[in-house]
Amino acid sequence: MKNTLIITIALVVSSLFTSCDDTLDLQPISDIGEEEYYTSTEQINLAVVGIYNSLQGVMDTEWILTELRSDNTYMSPQNSETANIPYRQVDRFVLNSQNIYVEEYWSSLYRTVSLANNVITQIEIVEDEDLKSRYEAEARFLRAHAYFKLVRLWGGVFIVDQPISGQEAKTMDRSSESDVYDFIIEDLLFASENLPSEVDGSELGRLTSWAAKAELGKVYLTAEGGYEQEAIAQLSDVVNNSPYTYLSSYEDVFNISNEYNSEILFAVRYQSGSVGLGAPFANYFSPLQSDSYVVTGSGDELNVPTTSMSNAYNISDTRKDVSMADSWVGLNGQVNEFRYIKKYNSDFANVDDAGNDWPIIRYTDVMLLLAEAINENGGPTAEAISLLNTVRQRAGLTDYTSSEVGTYFDFKLALEEERKLEFAFENQRWFDLVRTGRALTVMNSHFATEDQYNNPDDPQFFTGPIEEYQLLLPIPQYEIDLNPSIAQNIGY
Incomplete structure (x- = not known):
């Protein structure tokens, strides 16, 4: 039994949310849910735990819209064509705004946003200043984490920073990608300054300032506007000054008896034992x-x-x-x-x-992101090549030489391949391809060469080249129906 955050979740989440107003479960943005009212520090703490718990709902469909859309995986040709149409639509990039997983993932992310907003707007209930800052920082990190996924998959989305009524939500419009990134960065800066530097014991699994800095570094590397130096500053701090490090064995990172080890900065926690918190x-x-x-x-x-x-x-x-x-x-x-x-x-x-558990931020991720940021800031340096080779050494591979990865593009391709293997099936690949501008090239090669899409005995799986508009997902149709003034993403 894990003596960690997951136990707290198992004990309190059910009682916390059975008393919540039903509007919390309605479809955001159209019915994002007005705020719940808390009366004590303990209730705020339980509400924060509830935000963590909401990530299980996020993860339940995230792999469909990230890993299944990448060249890492596909929908099995053995699986029923008629029973699994929504999966195949995603896999073959023929989905539309009514795809059930587009709707479910969008809704789950905005549920996390809604729960975070309830905490943030009522944080003054907490009298202890340190606890107040920490709880707000946790909520703002988790809100930023949800928005980071939203903006990368849908582009400009609705910024909701406080509980609102369903009627108010129906009058909102989408913000620009730039504004969404500014909002994310503001939340993560607050989190990095107000989260504790370490947690242990019964709090293992709660966020630290190092996790916020790592996420912030990835956000800086992803957002347009030339934030490479800011990314380097955040990621270097984690690599060089944090208590985290990579394990000597890749297998040990994922050993269920060794979870939340020194390589894991943040993970979504699960608990088996028929307590409603198991991973599927x-x-x-x-x-x-x-x-x-x-x-x-x-x-x-x-x-x-x-x-x-x-x-x-x-x-x-x-x-x-x-x-x-x-x-x-x-x-x-x-x-x-x-x-x-x-x-x-x-x-x-x-x-x-x-x-x-499902790892969200690992130390090797931070190492390779730092190597990427260095390369984007002027090409590969000895430090960048060393970071890449350190990850390869643990995997049992030989080092790259400077003659092999000494140019910007050679290093970029080598790093792309290393991340593919290091973070296989962790929902990182799609975001990596989009961030580096390689998604169209890689995915069109994937569709042209992968056996699944080129078997003459199964012509129904043939998939042609995708276009740039398909890198974004469509806004769920129910949002458009409730507010026809909302702009749908181009192509849908």
Whole structure:
């Protein structure tokens, strides 16, 4: 049993939200929910825990709109075409504004925003100044985290910084991407200045200032406007001065008995044991009809590593066996040649109830982001190459030489490949491709060469080149219906 934040969630979230006004569960933005009223510091603390808990709902569909849209994975050709149309729409970039997962993910992110706003606007209830600053910082980080996902997937979105009525929400308009990034940066700067530098014991899993600085560094690297030096400052601080470090073994990072280790700055927490907080991903990603030979209760095979993903690993790369498998062994030792993700597998008793945390920010992520920021600020330096090689060394790979990655573009491509392998199936790949301007090139090559989309026996899966407008998702149709003045993203 994890003696951490997840236990607090299990004990208090149900009681906290059974008393909440039903409007909290209505569709944001159209019905984002007016604020709940808290009367004590303890209630504010429980409300903050509720924001953390809302991230489980976010993660439930995030992989569909990020990893499944990347060249890392696809929807299994074995899966029913008629029963899984929304997944295939996402996978093949033929989705529309009524896709259920577009609607669910948008709604889950704005639910996190709504819960954060309730805390921020009532923080004066807390009399202890240190606790007040900390709780507000946690809420503002989590709000910024939600908006960082929203702006990268939809572009300009609705900035909601306080509880509003459904009627007020229907009169709102989308803000520009630039304004959304300014809002995110403001929240993260506050969080970095007011979160504690470390947590332990029963608070393990709550945010630290280092996590805020890492997220801020990635935001600076992503936003347009030339923030590379600001990104370097934040990321260097984490790499050089924080208590975090990379583990010597890649496998140990994801070991369920070693969660929230020194490499994890932030993760979404899960707890098995039929307490309503288990992770479903082991079952989502494991092979169809595998009974319990891979994980308890078989799998849905909804998110399958591509052929190119499997082939991308060097034979000596120790990360592959931790992240995925090319086959599984079933009844009577029969080998079934079907690839599957294994990074989130563990022993658990009930379907969709694994205890594996989902890492959001890892120390190696910060290292490679710093290397990227340095390269974007003038090309690769000895420091940038060293950061890249340190990650490769743990994976059992040889170092790059300066002659191999000494130019801006050579380093950029090498770093892109390293991030693909280091953060395989962690929902990082799509955001990486968009941030570096490589999404169209990589995805169109993916559709032209990957077996899934080019099998003459399955012409229904053929997928042509995508266009730039498809890098963004459509605004959910229910928002347009409720407020027809809202501008839909171009192409939809």
